[in-house]
Amino acid sequence: MITTETVILAALCYIGVLFAVAYIGDKRADAGRSIINRPSVYALSLAVYCTAWTFYGSVGRAVRSGPGFLAIYIGPTLMAILGWVVVRKILRISRIHRITSIADFIASRYGKSVALGGVVTGIAVFGIVPYISLQLKAVSASFLLLAHYPESIEALHFGNLSVFGDTTFYVAVILAVFAVLFGTRKPEVTERHEGLVAAIALESVVKLAAFGAIGIFVTYGLYGGFADLFNHMSRNTELARLLTFEGPGGAPPDWGVQIVLSMLAVVLLPRQFQMTVVENIDEAHLRKAMWLFPLYLLAINFFVLPVAVAGILQFGATAVDPDTFVLRLPLAHGRNALALLVFIGGMSAATGMVVVETIALSTMISNNLVMPILLHIRPLRVDRHSDLGAWLVAVRHGAIVAVILLGYVYFRQTAEYYPLVAIGLVSFAAVAQFAPVLFGGIFWKGGTRAGALSGLCAGFLVWLYTLVLPTMTDAGLMPLSFIQEGPWGVGWLRPFRLFGLAGFDSISHGVFWSLLANTGAYIGVSLFTRQSPLEQTQAAMFVNVFHLSGEAGESTVWRGTALVPDLTSLLERFLGEERTREILDHYMGDRDAGWGESLNADPDFVTHVETMLAGVIGSASARVMVSSVVTDETFGIQEVMDIVDETRQVINYSHELEKVTADLKEANERLQELDRLKDEFISTVTHELRTPLTAIQSIAEILRDYPDTGKEEKSEFLAVMITETQRLSRLINQVLDFQKIEAGRMAWQLTSLDLCSVIRGAIDATHQLVAGKEISLTRELPEAVPAITGDRDQLMQMMINLISNAVKFCAPGTGEIHIALAHQNDALVLSVRDNGIGISEAEQQAIFEPFTQISAASRGRPQGSGLGLAITKRIVAFHGGGISVWSAPNDGATFTVVLPVMFKGGEEGGGEARSKAASR
Template identity: 50%
Template sequence: MSKLLLIGFSFGYLALLFGVAYAAERRSAARRSLVSNPYVYALSMAVYCTAWTYYGSVGRAAHFGLEFVGIYLGPTLLAPAWWLVLRKIIRICRTQRLTSIADFISARYGKSAALGALATVVCVLGVIPYISLQIKAIATSFEVMAGEADMGGLDDNTALITTGMLAFFTIIFGVRSVEATERHEGMVLAVALESLVKLVAFLAAGLLVTYGLFDGFADVFDRAAAVPALQKLFTLHTTGIGGAQWLTLLLLGMAAVLLLPRQFQVSVVENVNEDHLRKAMWLFPLYLIIINVFVLPIAFGGVLRYGSQLDADTFVLALPLGAGHRWLALLVYLGGLSAASSMIIVETIALSVMMSNHLLMPLLVRMPAARGESARWFAYLGQVALQSRRLAVVLVLLLAYGYYATVGHLLSLVNIGLVSFAAVAQFVPVVLGGLYWKGGTSQGATAGILGGFAVWFFTLVLPTMIAPGLLPASIMDHGLFGVGVLRPFALFGLTGLDYLSHALFWSWFCNVGLYVGVSVLGRVPTGLELRQAEEFVDAFRPRPAASAEWRGAAPVLSVRALLRGFLGKKRTVQALQAFATRFPDALPPEPIAPADADPRLLAYAEKLLAGSIGPASARLLLSSAMG
């Protein structure tokens, strides 16, 4: 197909998504929400199925058979526990007005600004390779459709144009307001629609291969069984996949569906009703099962038709094109565009909020101008927060493109994805510990994440820098600095595990050990850490309004000015009216300038600000405003 035709369909499809998102926003403004629906919620969670699922699973199945199932079986096994774990996270985030996984970790451990910044850095460095995977998938599929693919050699201009186009749509979709807790109903509906498109497109490709090019599942598997290289893919044992590797894939899938920034965004921040989880607990696993039904037939069909002539990641497109079904191939291409673009949009929105709230705002609120009653400064900070998120979207996508251009184009889609999954898995100890153990401290959480992240980088990221010549190959055989026990795939002499299981074992070993050890043996937790621990662990118990932690004096007018700077005049009036209805004695109708704010109002204002700039920055800013 001509490039102009493909570009036209690509832009037309994204314009359709924009129209859907715009319509959803209009309905939301009229209080007729389209996303307050358990089916839309469950479909939005299917953003878990990215280009990795769409293209990479086929490529993985063509080389390792059933191994790809582990990444989807993990979330399926975890789904019944969502009512205990995910519902608790949703309840906490709604009560505390938290908008990201970094907010959650920071708030749990004493609203620590340093811990929030660390969690953000880990997310950005861990997820950027995953975003580059989506850019690679879009660029590859475009080149395949245009008939210019050269065994994976891609036109970098295609990838760069893709990056710029997605940055534009991401900013329009989700970075409109400084209040991050404001739900992005348009984005959610667009993502749900994309989930349907990629499912229908992938099933169409699977039906063509299974019943068009072959005579059904039995015929595909019979022909594959006659090829020795494919016959060994029928069982896990013959592919050399051991129990440790299978368990690792299950654990990574469980961690990813809960803690990836995009999954946290759609399943927690965008959740409208906790009861929607009841439907998602069975509908989301069903989606995972259906979209993977035709993975093996497409993989085996591609190998039977093309052998090793083509990259197995491109079989989904190559088979319809090779059979002369160009328009079906175009539908499949749009399905791949859906899988990749939905991930990029949601992921970059989540990362941009984290970068603004935890890297930039803690620095700005510490400036001397943040002290006192400067309404102009507060309004300026609100605009800085909004513009910084837009710049963060561009920065994240440029970093992802840079990774793709230097390293990512040399790696398979699934390998890149597994590296990112292992990165967010470093949050598992501090998140689960924070939910169920009151003894965890900010020092322990910081030590655990730092230790686990360092091991992750050494065992998984550092080896990928050897192929492009960024590091010497001797590190793999002789260890870092020639120290034998510092080999990335045999750290401290541990052998016999695949590289992924080896990395997860050592990273979690360091992570859990440091988290528990430092929490138990380190300093006594502060009063704020203890209060936050109680609020998180006992989230389902009714608690009085938090006011004991605010003892200083701040004029009511100063608090109003602070809120107006970030929420706007209309939203501030609505919020204060709601507060006055609940606590009529805490907010006089027209306060005079010297009137000091009630501690309950300060606690309420802190939570409102946390939805805009994060819990750590909100506390710092309110403390500074109080002097």
């Protein structure tokens, strides 16, 4: 005998612990030290799937139908296996789009549709409220059983109790307080509820421990282990019934249907979506949860059969409600503490479900039902209110209280008429209506908004007709003839035998017809309607989420103009100033420094604000809000097509391929050109080398063949040989230099130098050459010029080349060379002017190419290697400068070199010279 006070005290203590855990969880989250950021906690939080229906109802189902109860746990196990493919995709999409609930997910997929979000919310509330009332019923029934034992509670009718004398009412109030406190602290839904998750994970541990305790007590305390219990089964016909499925053959049709139904429900139930998707911290947690969650389900079902068998052995199969076996077994054997633990476990299962479900529903109601309506009622001017965040939280609080209250009212009115199982499966069938639009939406781009709306509505109506209306006959709201003869006596409309389909239980029958209508309408209408550009974008982003880069690159949908302050104040109204600044700082941190100077928001920023808002009020409402500050919003169809259309992507891809091919082709052509140049170079060089060699050879032959050549003549011949040899070695040096520069292997020795002194040095070095031809050389050098960075030897070489080049073209005796240096606009301008034969315009083009020699018929054999100016040009280019020539035939020539003072030397200069040389 446990007193009522003890039970209440234990329950309150336990709830106190939950509040404490949730409080600590939230505090730790605020401090940035999450206690739930680990995969095992994630897996445990998913176990919110196991409700009082599992805790009390499984034994009841096992007693009634043997192994059939396992179906709704095998389904989630199979779905967990698919989690890597399906759930991971939903997780990724939800993270990118900051999805707040399943209604938001579906609305967002089909063009952020307000109507669709509302319909999903409506179906969810309709389908889930009975399920919530079922949990309330379980808690209060277990409480009454415990408090009144051994009195029978079968005689008690909840309807006869006054509201304030009914424990269920107080349970409802406490749960509402818990949900309000820990489920709606901040307006941002996507800023997880860590305290709540911690509490739910703890509840999962408690319910598993409690069921394990009763299982072990029954198996090893009351009986001699599994073998003993199972031996009873084979000897007792009543028990042998539990060993197999009923009826001939294998599993009945509802086995397969329930596996599918629970597979869908474990993702689609609002509370599962909340825990799996919205509260998920890290996608990687899914990996461990994929085996831990099925293991949990297996563990919590492990002792169901032993408890069922023991219960039948103790109480008989029909004397008491088998749903209460878990409580009655310890009570019957005076194990009050154990009974209390079981009660706490059952309470855990029920409260966890109610709290998470109401929080999930409140988010859906506020974001997908209330906010859109408020935003649409013009006279309210809600969108002009300054603190919408507080509004939003208030709406959610109201929604939580309303949902729990609805559950309570439903419980008072009807719940006592049905066993736990029927209501649970009807709820599963309700959320299963989301399956075609959700799974279709993430794997098939073709689904349209109209298709989704038609599918959901069709499925919901058939669900209502086949599964909900018939239950109303028990409560006396519908005449019994509605089931037996059909409405208005139309036989083929009988809700359990629609179109005469027989041989199925009511759940399987209803699930089949509703999902058929749903899927059919979804696909059919989708195939015959068109998507708006926004729908197309969303469809592509959902389906291709793993191929797209993510947050970035999805901005082009907006093409209106919006002002940054407008958008910022929009965020402030929902999130408060502090959080808004955080978001903006974070956003700007990712951008270039120049961002934010313009008052006009770029599309990327508009999208960012919309996504942030979506995390608070859902995608559809966020779109409405952002639209209110964006002017002239138009979708550039072509732009949308550009990002979205797959063909477009393929075309882009092939364009890229073409570009790469073109690049390759160009590179190949360049290589061929270089190859040709190399051949030309070699043949020119060998030709140039052969000329002096031939001269030397023929002089040597003359000297050998005519030994009696005069002494004077001999020394003349020898002088020619020396000149030719010098020319040969100069040529070879130049070729080597040229090649080094060309190949970028020249070791440049960069120092800071004074160009004037380089010029003076070069004049000194060429003194002999100039004087030899009796040319007058004048110079005009400023007193001081800024120092430049460069290679002294190479610049000297450049200068010598220019002077000797001028000397070559000047007539002996009358030649004049003028060298001038000036400092102009951060550059040193050097000019070398001569009064020689000049260069024709055609030759001016080619003069800087290697091995180009001025053909001057009057002057006979050219004297240079043809490399001097080519090398000069490359030296100048290395120093970041340029060289040009001005000339008119017989009027001399002026070479002008411009060297920037800013040149600091290094790879780029060399690379530039190299690439210039290579690209010719």
